[in-house]
Amino acid sequence: MLKALLSIFNVVRIGKTNGKRQNDADSSGNRKMARMYIIDGTDVAMTYGEGRIFSVRGIQIALNKYADMNCEVYAIVPQKTMKKIFTDNHTLIHALQKSGKVFCAPGKNLPNGSITECNPQRFILDIAIQYDAVILSNSDFERVSDEKTEWRQLIQHGRLQRYKFDGDNIILL
DSSP states (O other), X not given: OHHHHHHHHHHHSSOEETTEEEEEEOTXXXXXXXXXXXXXXXXXXXXXXXXXXXXXXXXXXXXXXXXXXXXXXXXXXXXXXXSGGGOSOHHHHHHHHHTTSEEEOOEEEOTTSOEEEOOHHHHHHHHHHHTTOEEEOSOOXXXXXXXXXXXXXXXXXXXXXXXXXXXXXXXXX
């Protein structure tokens, strides 16, 4: 399932070479490498919702912040958040998904209507490794950081961007 989602990223992204991204050409015509940003959608939505609700508005604010900085940015959310009962704005989360900015961590729909999911943090870390991305999250990924050496190295080498909300403004720390 991870390969399937990563192939979706390849379609949306501008040029990809060995997991590295290529953006605009510099003055000599060579392509410059830029870093991708991955938003931990659950962390951002719950932080904006003050721990009470999964607020899609928080994800939208974070996406807009990085877009305003001309960065390539995507948010990863658990598949269950696409259901009406898990989010405060069902229409917005679907619009963000349709725009190609929000992706669901892999999961499996069961016949009884429930969803089994992978741990979104593992998925976010795998994508960050694959694309040399920075993760926007206040989580320390403690539960999973020791499972893979490359995950621990990513976390230890400062590729986690912390943040806080001040109303409808996100402040990157």
